[in-house]
Amino acid sequence: MGLKLASKIRVAAGGALLLLTAVASQAQGGAPSSIQIFMPGGGLPDRSMRFELTRDDGRIETLFTDIKGKFQLTGDLVRDADYVVRVEGDGRSFASTVVTFRTFRNIVIYVPVFLNPLEGSKKPSPTVMNVVDMNVPEAARQNYQRAMEAAGQRQTEKAISDLKLALAAYPRYVRALNDLGVIYLQQGHLDEAAATFKQAIKINPSFVYPRLNLGVVLNRQGKYTEAAKLLGELYQESSLAAARLPYAEALSESGRIPEAQQLYLAIAEDQNAAESIHAEARFRLGALLNKQGHFAEAVEQFERAIKIQDNMTMAHLQLGGALIQLKRLPEAERELLRAYELGGAKAGGAQLLLGSIYNSQGKYELAIHSFEQYLTDVPNAPNAPQVREAIEKIKAALKNK
Numbered sequence: 001m002g003l004k005l006a007s008k009i010r011v012a013a014g015g016a017l018l019l020l021t022a023v024a025s026q027a028q029g030g031a032p033s034s035i036q037i038f039m040p041g042g043g044l045p046d047r048s049m050r051f052e053l054t055r056d057d058g059r060i061e062t063l064f065t066d067i068k069g070k071f072q073l074t075g076d077l078v079r080d081a082d083y084v085v086r087v088e089g090d091g092r093s094f095a096s097t098v099v100t101f102r103t104f105r106n107i108v109i110y111v112p113v114f115l116n117p118l119e120g121s122k123k124p125s126p127t128v129m130n131v132v133d134m135n136v137p138e139a140a141r142q143n144y145q146r147a148m149e150a151a152g153q154r155q156t157e158k159a160i161s162d163l164k165l166a167l168a169a170y171p172r173y174v175r176a177l178n179d180l181g182v183i184y185l186q187q188g189h190l191d192e193a194a195a196t197f198k199q200a201i202k203i204n205p206s207f208v209y210p211r212l213n214l215g216v217v218l219n220r221q222g223k224y225t226e227a228a229k230l231l232g233e234l235y236q237e238s239s240l241a242a243a244r245l246p247y248a249e250a251l252s253e254s255g256r257i258p259e260a261q262q263l264y265l266a267i268a269e270d271q272n273a274a275e276s277i278h279a280e281a282r283f284r285l286g287a288l289l290n291k292q293g294h295f296a297e298a299v300e301q302f303e304r305a306i307k308i309q310d311n312m313t314m315a316h317l318q319l320g321g322a323l324i325q326l327k328r329l330p331e332a333e334r335e336l337l338r339a340y341e342l343g344g345a346k347a348g349g350a351q352l353l354l355g356s357i358y359n360s361q362g363k364y365e366l367a368i369h370s371f372e373q374y375l376t377d378v379p380n381a382p383n384a385p386q387v388r389e390a391i392e393k394i395k396a397a398l399k400n401k
Helices: 126-134 138-152 156-169 173-189 188-201 209-218 224-238 241-253 257-268 275-292 295-308 313-325 330-345 349-360 365-376 382-401
Strands: 033-039 048-056 060-064 071-072 079-085 099-103 111-112
Touching: 060 138, 060 173, 071 126, 079 111, 079 275, 079 313, 099 111, 138 156, 156 173, 173 188, 173 209, 188 209, 209 224, 209 241, 224 241, 241 257, 241 275, 257 275, 275 313, 295 313, 313 330, 313 349, 330 349, 330 365, 349 365, 349 382, 365 382
Parallel strands: 033 111
Antiparallel strands: 033 071, 048 060, 048 079, 079 099
16 A cells, blocks of 8 residues: 655745855854944945845845844744855945855854955946936935835835835835835735836846846746746846856746756856855756656755755755655655754655655554654645545554454
């Protein structure tokens, strides 16, 4: 008796980031772990700073510091993980800056981010200059700054309100449009996010970030062919590294498998990318190979991803699934247990696969426990009726022994 198991695990794309090297030093005392942004020369900012934070499991957030450039790492951000911080240059006082760091449970860390100075020999690119737009009226700037401060304090509704006030004062305020779209994207309001990014693109098509963010939205809406066209054009025009992972996802989901595989491999082998991005690309390539039934090749990619970053929950889960297909059940059990250890209920699919392993091995009590745990973790799963039926059949068979 057995269950036919089929799972499709998709990773939300988000953007990859250009990466440089940075050092995270341990802070003294009992203060929370934090990121502190410094201006070129070592001074503190005089305003809230917007930045992107990417975690090694693919989670990407747009966050805001307080008005002195500080952001406290709290909640599930404090875990054993690699992170990437990216601060977009403003074209006036600092250039785009990217750093990486690692957090550890029960260890307080302090992450200084020293913004790169503008190169004196080079003028800011037209893209950046157009975004900064010196013609923005003071009332719009003030409302924008209040919005950034509210966003830094997680006051989302106030941030939206202030951004709308900034746009009422200056409808062509592309930076405000982009950040408003980002907040809508964070909230899952995809239609509003798409409309806002499209408005920003219409005003300034040379500004890459609304185009990149719109590509992310299109992926989440399942409009993969449209996303592939947009992100492909963006990448060809700008060579923007941040476009590669969402572009590869769009290629994959729109059926352009060989192109997606080639791009994932290029990212994985890019010596200018950080190890966490290498791991993410390996994982996504493995997931694509798994989907095609190339399980041995998928195992190789998952193992390489995990070797770089062991706490990638979904890499362990999908590796376990591939190993089941290859009849390597002890190894599959090990990987699935590790996935559940890392992800808990968020990796409930690991319990479904563990139940399948135990059922095939005649370990029926363990199978029942795993299947029941799966139903607890994923109560609305489409296959819940079939899993319940399997549990009842196992129990009935045990009673009749």
